[in-house]
Amino acid sequence: MNKPIIALDFPSKTEVERFLAHFDEPLYLKVGMELYFQEGPDLVRYIKSLGHSVFLDLKLHDIPNTVESAMRGLAKLGVDLVNVHAAGGLEMMKAAKRGLAESDTKLIAVTQLTSTSEEQMHSDQLIPVSLEGSVLHYANLAKQAGLDGVVCSVLEAKAIGAACGEEFLRVTPGIRPADVSADDQKRVATPEQARQNGSTHIVVGRAITKSEKPAQSYQYIKEEWSDAE
Numbered sequence: 686m687n688k689p690i691i692a693l694d695f696p697s698k699t700e701v702e703r704f705l706a707h708f709d710e711p712l713y714l715k716v717g718m719e720l721y722f723q724e725g726p727d728l729v730r731y732i733k734s735l736g737h738s739v740f741l742d743l744k745l746h747d748i749p750n751t752v753e754s755a756m757r758g759l760a761k762l763g764v765d766l767v768n769v770h771a772a773g774g775l776e777m778m779k780a781a782k783r784g785l786a787e788s789d790t791k792l793i794a795v796t797q798l799t800s801t802s803e804e805q806m807h808s809d810q811l812i813p814v815s816l817e818g819s820v821l822h823y824a825n826l827a828k829q830a831g832l833d834g835v836v837c838s839v840l841e842a843k844a845i846g847a848a849c850g851e852e853f854l855r856v857t858p859g860i861r862p863a864d865v866s867a868d869d870q871k872r873v874a875t876p877e878q879a880r881q882n883g884s885t886h887i888v889v890g891r892a893i894t895k896s897e898k899p900a901q902s903y904q905y906i907k908e909e910w911s912d913a914e
């Protein structure tokens with residue numbers, strides 16, 4: 686079972702160091718916009734130098750040429766996983782993949798953010814199908830573009846596995862242990878539900894980073910994710 690990916694949603698390297706001091710094992714860490722826009726590529730190199738795996742979550746969404754060039758730059762960082770927004774379209778996703786051609790970095794596409802409900806999707810995006818229909822459409826498009834998988838919620842992971850194949854990654858944020866608040870997330874699930882629904886990876890932020898005992902919260906989540914039957 687893949688390690689839970691911990692979202693390092695911190696404003697500075699100092700806070701990352703303070704957080705990582707709780708752990709003495711190799712982790713799978715996600716660097717997102719909050720941290721990257723403050724600390725840049727050096728922070729990513731630093732985390733890699735500590736022996737951790739890195740998901741660089743910058744959610745690129747621009748014209749194909751810009752995304753391809755940006756990906757060519759990110760490829761040099763040697764991260765394990767990067768993402769784009771599937772809403773950027775088939776051509777943009779193909780361009781992103783071309784930008785990574787010389788690297789081993791895997792590429793996934795965000796379908797519908799886990800903070801989006803079906804009602805919001807209808808009113809904000811004017812997409813007149815079900816939320817699962819929209820997520821499946823984006824997953825199929827990502828597959829067609831040659832991507833390695835998608836970011837989706839646990840609620841759509843099973844249908845994507847059936848449609849796109851079990852090898853196709855289903856990276857699922859919006860993970861909340863039963864006793865933790867959903868915050869701004871709308872499509873949430875527990876680590877156990879993620880496992881049962883065929884997520885290949887779970888992404889967990891606040892349930893670990895805001896915990897008074899981060900290492901203990903991580904262990905509980907890891908056990909529920911890997912052992913629940």
Ligand SMILES: O=C(O)c1cc(=O)[nH]c(=O)n1[C@@H]1O[C@H](COP(=O)(O)O)[C@@H](O)[C@H]1O
Pocket residue numbers: 692694717742744768795797798799800836837858859860868870888889890891892
């Ligand atoms: O691409 C992502 O990682 C992502 C996509 C998505 O649909 N929803 C989502 O929450 N995320 C990220 O996953 C993390 C979830 O954090 P928590 O809600 O604190 O567990 C955040 O860093 C989000 O940026």
